[in-house]
Amino acid sequence: MLHRPLPSPSALSSDCWTPFHARLHQLLQRRSLLPTRSRLLLAVSGGQDSLALVQLLRGLQPHWHWSLAIAHCDHGWRSDSTANAEHLRQLADQWQLPFYCQRSPEPPRSEAAARTWRYQVLEAIAADIDAALLVTGHTASDRAETLLYNLTRGSHLQGLASLRWQRSLSDRLTLVRPFLGFTRAETSKMVQQFQLPVWEDSTNRDRRFARNRLRLEVLPQLRQINPQCDRHLANTAELLADEADWLAELTEQVYQQSLSEKGLCRSQLAQQPIALQRRVLHAFLQDQLQRSPSTVQVEELRQLITAPQGSCSSSLPQRRVAVVAGDWLRLQSVDD
Numbered sequence: 001m002l003h004r005p006l007p008s009p010s011a012l013s014s015d016c017w018t019p020f021h022a023r024l025h026q027l028l029q030r031r032s033l034l035p036t037r038s039r040l041l042l043a044v045s046g047g048q049d050s051l052a053l054v055q056l057l058r059g060l061q062p063h064w065h066w067s068l069a070i071a072h073c074d075h076g077w078r079s080d081s082t083a084n085a086e087h088l089r090q091l092a093d094q095w096q097l098p099f100y101c102q103r104s105p106e107p108p109r110s111e112a113a114a115r116t117w118r119y120q121v122l123e124a125i126a127a128d129i130d131a132a133l134l135v136t137g138h139t140a141s142d143r144a145e146t147l148l149y150n151l152t153r154g155s156h157l158q159g160l161a162s163l164r165w166q167r168s169l170s171d172r173l174t175l176v177r178p179f180l181g182f183t184r185a186e187t188s189k190m191v192q193q194f195q196l197p198v199w200e201d202s203t204n205r206d207r208r209f210a211r212n213r214l215r216l217e218v219l220p221q222l223r224q225i226n227p228q229c230d231r232h233l234a235n236t237a238e239l240l241a242d243e244a245d246w247l248a249e250l251t252e253q254v255y256q257q258s259l260s261e262k263g264l265c266r267s268q269l270a271q272q273p274i275a276l277q278r279r280v281l282h283a284f285l286q287d288q289l290q291r292s293p294s295t296v297q298v299e300e301l302r303q304l305i306t307a308p309q310g311s312c313s314s315s316l317p318q319r320r321v322a323v324v325a326g327d328w329l330r331l332q333s334v335d336d
């Protein structure tokens with residue numbers, strides 16, 4: 001485990017301007033991610049990405065006049081987690097930034113539980129300090145990993161397009177990921193160049209976690225095929241995100257056109273490409289059942305678009321079935 005001593009305050013100075021600062025500055029201008037004078041809550045684990053994020057944002061602060069604060073969530077997972085939090089507190093002191101830290105009452109049982117708890121804490125801190133933007137250090141490499149991970153589990157387009165530049169967490173808080181413009185190899189260079197005291201998380205090396213195996217075993221292999229594969233995979237996710245958004249809009253239009261109190265209009269749906277039929281039927285079932293339908297259920301309904309009068313699907317949740325009534329496809333109780 002590598003714990004670097006805190007460097008002297010001069011090494012942590014934010015006044016140097018590097019090509020990394022210039023790139024982030026331009027990216028923020030182009031994407032309007034972090035408006036001038038906004039209050040930013042920076043989520044910092046102590047790893048290389050989030051420390052590099054703080055360093056660059058501190059450097060850009062005089063140009064954008066943000067008010068910056070740091071938040072750390074201590075999962076209590078590792079024996080050194082309190083020391084990690086204390087290390088960050090001292091660093092925030094040196095950086096003269098407000099520091100907020102919360103420890104989990106008991107260690108979360110899974111990665112997913114940890115993430116849920118972490119975002120609850122971060123949202124509460126953001127509300128306390130009136131910050132509308134929460135900024136994380138997710139990189140293009142995280143985006144590449146997420147794309148690969150979701151592919152291995154089987155995913156629809158939205159899943160492959162995940163890790164967006166921004167995402168709404170609530171009415172009052174937006175999550176922003178400006179570091180998607182950098183790879184992990186680049187944040188590693190930043191850490192060296194700015195002598196940032198990274199606190200290495202030993203669980204990142206634990207190969208029992210699928211994400212770690214992807215990061216430590218699969219991606220290095222893929223980089224032998226193409227050294228730029230992190231960036232290419234992240235760019236693919238970006239293109240897919242635009243296509244997913246466009247398809248979602250189209251789906252909503254067709255759904256609204258085909259829907260009436262009688263059900264879904266079969267002749268309207270029959271004119272649409274199969275991909276749109278599936279999406280509209282998915283939206284219809286989701287609305288009717290208030291839960292995400294399975295692929296099999298959607299496919300069954302798709303067969304009903306051209307099925308004879310009176311045909312019906314097999315039983316759906318809540319003792320319901322889909323039935324063909326003339327030009328309409330509707331859900332009714334199995335008891336009717």
Ligand SMILES: Nc1ncnc2c1ncn2[C@@H]1O[C@H](COP(=O)(O)OP(=O)(O)OP(=O)(O)O)[C@@H](O)[C@H]1O
Pocket residue numbers: 042043044045046047048049050051071072073074075118135136137138142201204
């Ligand atoms: N314990 C935490 N407290 C606050 N923010 C966190 C914490 N863990 C993760 N984050 C935020 O979520 C981002 C992505 O988390 P992830 O687990 O992929 O990274 P990490 O390996 O923990 O650290 P880093 O991304 O800083 O190198 C981090 O960059 C950071 O902004």
